[in-house]
C-alpha cells in the first residue's frame with residue numbers, strides 16, 4: 290500500500306454547507322404548520338411527512354447549524370425511516386400471499402413505530418424472549434397474536450409467557466416438552482423441523498430444527514406428556530437466496546403432518562417461518578403457493594402463518610454518516626486513483642461502524658454500499674467526478690471496524706462530507722452497541738412522500754386515537 294498521511298480537516302466543510310446547496314430545500318417540506326399532527330405518540334419522536342431524501346438532507350443542514358453553535362456531537366450519524374415502505378410491503382404481502390398471516394419477527398427491528406404500525410395493520414408477532422413479549426403486549430397487542438418462536442426457552446420464560454396468556458410456542462427437542470409440561474401444560478405447541486438452509490446467509494439449521502427422523506419420537510413423547518401439538522414450523526434460513534428452499538420445506542412439513550396423524554394429532558397450523566427476501570419475494574411467493582397446492586390441497590381448516598422479518602423493514606431505513614477523518618496522500622503528492630493492485634489509496638472514517646449500525650456486516654453477513662449524500666457543501670454530486678479507490682471505516686479504535694474494504698468514491702470527498710447507506714433496516718439498530726462510548730444512531734421518522742403515505746398516517750393515527758396501541 291502506498292504511504293498515506295493524515296490530511297488536516299478542511300475548514301470550509303461543515304459551516305459552508307447551507308451557503309451553496311445545489312438542491313433547493315424548502316423549509317416547508319417538514320410541514321411545520323401541521324406540527325401538532327406530528328405527535329401521535331407522546332413518548333416517541335415526531336412523525337414527519339415527505340420523501341426520506343428530504344429528511345436525509347435536512348439532517349445534514351441541521352448538523353451544520355449545530356456545528357456552528359459548537360454543539361457536542363453536532364455531526365452525529367442518523368437513520369431516516371420511511372414507514373410508508375413498511376405499509377407498502379404489507380400490501381405486497383397480502384397481494385402475493387393472501388392466505389398466509391404474517392407474524393413479524395421482532396428481533397429484526399423492534400423499533401417502536403415499526404411495531405405500532407404493524408400492529409395497526411393487523412399482523413401477528415414472532416417473539417423469542419420475555420423482553421420481546423413484554424414489548425409487544427405493552428402496545429396493546431392481544432396475546433393470541435404472538436408466537437413464542439424460540440424452540441429452546443428458559444423454563445421461567447415459559448411460565449412468564451403463560452402468565453401473559455401467550456400459549457403458542459415452538460419446540461424441537463424432548464427436554465423442551467418436559468419443561469413445557471411442567472411450566473405451561475395448556476401450551477399450543479408447534480414442532481420446528483429442520484430444512485435445507487444451505488442457500489441462506491444465516492444458517493439457522495445449525496442451531497434449531499428437529500430432523501424428520503426424530504419427529505415420530507418427539508410426537509410420541511408429547512402425547513405421553515398429555516401436550517397439545519397443533520402444527521409444524523420451519524425456517525429456511527435468514528437471507529434465503531434460493532426460493533426453491535420453500536418448496537422442499539413444505540414437502541418436509543407435509544411428511545411431518547402425516548407423522549402427526551399417525552401419532553393421533555390433527556394438526557391445524559403450518560408456520561412457514563421467515564427468510565423472505567425483498568428482491569425475490571414474488572418468485573418465492575409463487576413457489577410457496579405452488580408447494581401449498583401440491584402438498585396441502587385440502588386446506589380449508591389449515592391456518593398458515595409466517596414469520597417475516599427482513600422483508601418488512603430492510604429497505605425502510607437509510608443511514609447518514611459523517612466523514613469525521615480521512616487518511617489520504619498529502620496535497621501535492623501524486624494522487625493515484627488507486628494503489629498498485631487496485632487497493633485503496635484513501636481511507637475514510639465515519640461516525641457509525643460495525644460496533645453500531647453496521648454490526649450487520651459481522652452478524653448478518655451483509656455488504657453495504659455507500660453513496661455520497663453531501664460533498665463540499667452541496668447535495669449535488671457530479672456524475673463524472675473523478676473517483677479514487679477508497680475504504681470506509683467506523684469510529685472505534687478497533688481495526689475490525691471496517692465498513693467497506695474497497696469502494697470507489699469521488700476523489701474530492703473529504704472530512705465533513707456525508708455518506709448515506711440504503712437498505713439498513715434489518716438486523717442493524719437492534720444489535721448496535723455503545724462500544725468505545727459511541728452512541729447508537731437515532732432515527733428520524735417520516736411517512737414518506739409517495740404511495741401509502743396517507744394510509745400509513747391513517748393507520749397510526751387510528752391506533753393512537755383508539756388507544757388500542759398505547
Ligand SMILES: *Cc1c(COP(=O)(O)O)cnc(C)c1O
Nearest residue numbers: 394527528563564596597598599
Ligand atoms: C430471525 C427469525 C425470523 C425472521 O427471519 P427473516 O429472515 O428476517 O425473515 C423468523 N423466525 C424465526 C424463528 C427467526 O429466528
